[in-house]
Amino acid sequence: xxxxxxxxxxxxxxxxxxxxxxxxxxxxxxxxxxxxxxxxxxxxxxxxxxxxxxxxxxxxxxxxxxxxxxxxxxxxxxxxxxxxxxxxxxxxxxxxxxxxxxxxxxxxxxxxxxxxxxxxxxxxxxxxxxxxxxxxxxxxxxxxxxxxxxxxxxxxxxxxxxxxxxxxxxxxxxxxxxxxxxxxxxxxxxxxxxxxxxxxxxxxxxxxxxxxxxxxxxxxxxxxxxxxxxxxxxxxxxxxxxxxxxxxxxxxxxxxxxxxxxxxxxxxxxxxxxxxxxxxxxxxxxxxxxxxxxxxxxxxxxxxxxxxxxxxxxxxxxxxxxxxxxx
Amino acid sequence: xxxxxxxxxxxxxxxxxxxxxxxxxxxxxxxxxxxxxxxxxxxxxxxxxxxxxxxxxxxxxxxxxxxxxxxxxxxxxxxxxxxxxxxxxxxxxxxxxxxxxxxxxxxxxxxxxxxxxxxxxxxxxxxxxxxxxxxxxxxxxxxxxxxxxxxxxxxxxxxxxxxxxxxxxxxxxxxxxxxxxxxxxxxxxxxxxxxxxxxxxxxxxxxxxxxxxxxxxxxxxxxxxxxxxxxxxxxxxxxxxxxxxxxxxxxxxxxxxxxxxxxxxxxxxxxxxxxxxxxxxxxxxxxxxxxxxxxxxxxxxxxxxxxxxxxxxxxxxxxxxxxxxxxxxxxxxxxxxxxxxxxxxxxxxxx
Numbered sequence: 001x002x003x004x005x006x007x008x009x010x011x012x013x014x015x016x017x018x019x020x021x022x023x024x025x026x027x028x029x030x031x032x033x034x035x036x037x038x039x040x041x042x043x044x045x046x047x048x049x050x051x052x053x054x055x056x057x058x059x060x061x062x063x064x065x066x067x068x069x070x071x072x073x074x075x076x077x078x079x080x081x082x083x084x085x086x087x088x089x090x091x092x093x094x095x096x097x098x099x100x101x102x103x104x105x106x107x108x109x110x111x112x113x114x115x116x117x118x119x120x121x122x123x124x125x126x127x128x129x130x131x132x133x134x135x136x137x138x139x140x141x142x143x144x145x146x147x148x149x150x151x152x153x154x155x156x157x158x159x160x161x162x163x164x165x166x167x168x169x170x171x172x173x174x175x176x177x178x179x180x181x182x183x184x185x186x187x188x189x190x191x192x193x194x195x196x197x198x199x200x201x202x203x204x205x206x207x208x209x210x211x212x213x214x215x216x217x218x219x220x221x222x223x224x225x226x227x228x229x230x231x232x233x234x235x236x237x238x239x240x241x242x243x244x245x246x247x248x249x250x251x252x253x254x255x256x257x258x259x260x261x262x263x264x265x266x267x268x269x270x271x272x273x274x275x276x277x278x279x280x281x282x283x284x285x286x287x288x289x290x291x292x293x294x295x296x297x298x299x300x301x302x303x304x305x306x307x308x309x310x311x312x313x314x315x316x317x318x319x320x321x322x323x324x325x326x327x
Numbered sequence: 328x329x330x331x332x333x334x335x336x337x338x339x340x341x342x343x344x345x346x347x348x349x350x351x352x353x354x355x356x357x358x359x360x361x362x363x364x365x366x367x368x369x370x371x372x373x374x375x376x377x378x379x380x381x382x383x384x385x386x387x388x389x390x391x392x393x394x395x396x397x398x399x400x401x402x403x404x405x406x407x408x409x410x411x412x413x414x415x416x417x418x419x420x421x422x423x424x425x426x427x428x429x430x431x432x433x434x435x436x437x438x439x440x441x442x443x444x445x446x447x448x449x450x451x452x453x454x455x456x457x458x459x460x461x462x463x464x465x466x467x468x469x470x471x472x473x474x475x476x477x478x479x480x481x482x483x484x485x486x487x488x489x490x491x492x493x494x495x496x497x498x499x500x501x502x503x504x505x506x507x508x509x510x511x512x513x514x515x516x517x518x519x520x521x522x523x524x525x526x527x528x529x530x531x532x533x534x535x536x537x538x539x540x541x542x543x544x545x546x547x548x549x550x551x552x553x554x555x556x557x558x559x560x561x562x563x564x565x566x567x568x569x570x571x572x573x574x575x576x577x578x579x580x581x582x583x584x585x586x587x588x589x590x591x592x593x594x595x596x597x598x599x600x601x602x603x604x605x606x607x608x609x610x611x612x613x614x615x616x617x618x619x620x621x622x623x624x625x626x627x628x629x630x631x632x633x634x635x636x637x638x639x640x641x642x643x644x645x646x647x648x649x650x651x652x653x654x655x656x657x658x659x660x661x662x663x664x665x666x667x668x669x670x671x672x673x674x675x676x677x678x
Contacts, residue, residue, distance in 0.1 A: 043414035051407050154497055156402075158428035162452060172432050174410050246406065248432040253400050298411060304362060304397050 069275025082240025119233015373610025469508020536564025
């Protein structure tokens with residue numbers, strides 16, 4: 001039976017402190033501005049959840065990679081590639097079979113698969129060629145972005161005839177019952193189970209904490225790492241499909257700087273770039289904090305550049321605090 | 328920790344509940360393509376001026392919220408901003424869509440929520456869900472550019488000029504219209520012109536324009552008489568290249584849009600002219616239409632008059648210092664302009 005000690009399941013305090021700090025800031029702004037209570041409206045909660053869905057799905061994959069001691073810089077480019085692949089496949093199947101549902105299913109499968117393939121490629125580069133993950137995924141970042149632009153023939157692909165399938169409309173709408181949002185909840189639960197209740201999860205923490213020791217204890221480090229990148233790729237692929245629906249297009253310029261946003265969120269959520277640390281709840285809180293800042297800066301009409309400064313300061317403060325406490 | 332968070336939420340909620348919005352104030356959200364171009368600052372000033380004029384002339388309170396993505400290539404962020412503003416409530420949206428198709432879904436969502444959307448600057452592929460299109464007539468702008476350039480060439484005795492059309496980017500609707508207007512008019516005015524190149528693309532930055540223009544100019548340096556570049560970055564890049572090859576002033580460059588360096592280049596004669604848009608008027612009239620629609624007026628004659636053109640003007644060495652030209656971009660002169668507004672009947676009053 002894997003270890004389910006309370007310490008491992010305990011929520012990291014750092015992300016909660018960050019969350020509280022952001023709420024406090026916007027509460028102060030509310031008092032200062034007066035009158036504009038839109039930030040706290042139910043409609044905005046829906047919007048916040050909607051905006052957070054894609055980065056949260058990517059963050060789940062990034063969390064796995066960070067726990068293993070790696071990093072994945074290719075996620076933003078892979079998301080863009082997935083949107084283009086999905087649209088290309090959708091258009092091709094629709095043209096040949098004329099059936100919307102068939103085209104949609106094939107396209108979604110192709111999109112997720114494309115993400116998975118990029119992940120496997122990352123994993124092979126890291127485990128077979130022994131490339132540092134930073135370099136391997138930086139290479140994939142370039143390759144995927146380039147492929148996306150090439151496949152899209154340097155433009156943005158729209159739905160053939162301008163007819164958007166119903167499921168894309170549904171996934172694009174902000175709602176508490178958005179299928180993308182529900183899929184995030186399921187995936188988050190699955191990743192949490194994977195991390196805390198399976199042998200793979202235990203191996204993952206072991207590899208991230210100390211690779212040499214893990215190997216000595218009989219953990220197949222290569223296989224674990226390959227699995228991590230493949231899973232991260234599949235999750236990124238799914239995020240790409242959601243992005244395809246949210247943006248209503250196959251667009252090779254989407255997802256720029258997504259990797260940095262997601263790494264920031266996961267690190268604010270208590271994961272360590274050194275590996276071996278991190279939880280699903282922490283990662284989701286990190287995404288929520290970033291989302292709150294972006295949304296709040298926009299709705300309170302704070303100059304948009306403040307959002308970058310706030311996020312930067314928060315990241316530094318959070319990690320510095322975590323380090324002090326850890327000492 | 329939980330308790331503390333909950334306490335914070337309670338404080339925030341009570342604060343927001345305490346002070347309600349003024350009931351008669353209309354909130355218009357202006358969403359530009361990006362934040363880092365002077366063009367959008369003029370749009371913003373125009374929108375705010377319209378709000379000030381509405382308050383002064385009929386005592387109507389209009390609040391302008393200017394909220395856009397930082398970068399012009401961030402369609403996802405623009406969609407997010409639209410959804411955010413629709414969900415949190417506004418009385419109208421003025422949108423410069425980054426992409427004519429990608430943005431259709433969120434405009435439709437806004438329309439479904441009952442929010443009037445006025446599209447500015449660039450077209451939207453789905454014409455059924457916005458109430459007015461306020462923009463430059465880019466085709467006419469291209470025509471004006473050709474008229475001026477061909478005129479200048481004829482003044483110099485070049486009745487059979489050799490031309491380069493340096494295009495901007497594949498799929499960019501506004502610049503393609505300018506290129507088409509230029510080509511059509513130049514061919515009509517000067518059927519004997521020789522077109523050295525019409526298939527090279529400058530790309531989206533001054534940097535990429537320089538990279539593309541370098542070999543192009545070098546290849547035709549002995550022949551070319553004039554170059555048309557359909558936006559600011561492509562024109563600036565072209566001038567940079569001509570300067571570096573010592574051809575500035577010898578090859579005539581006609582541009583589109585302006586920036587401080589480009590205006591200096593017009594004064595020094597390195598650029599023969601440029602076509603200016605009127606973003607201030609664009610911001611003013613789009614806000615006007617959104618407000619009038621909100622007040623129950625029929626701003627598009629029952630969807631038969633969707634377009635409102637904001638004008639396009641040729642700037643040359645002779646008029647670059649004139650008040651009418653400087654009023655297009657200079658904030659102080661903009662503030663002194665008087666903008667004529669169209670009047671609309673009440674909705675439903677039409678037969």
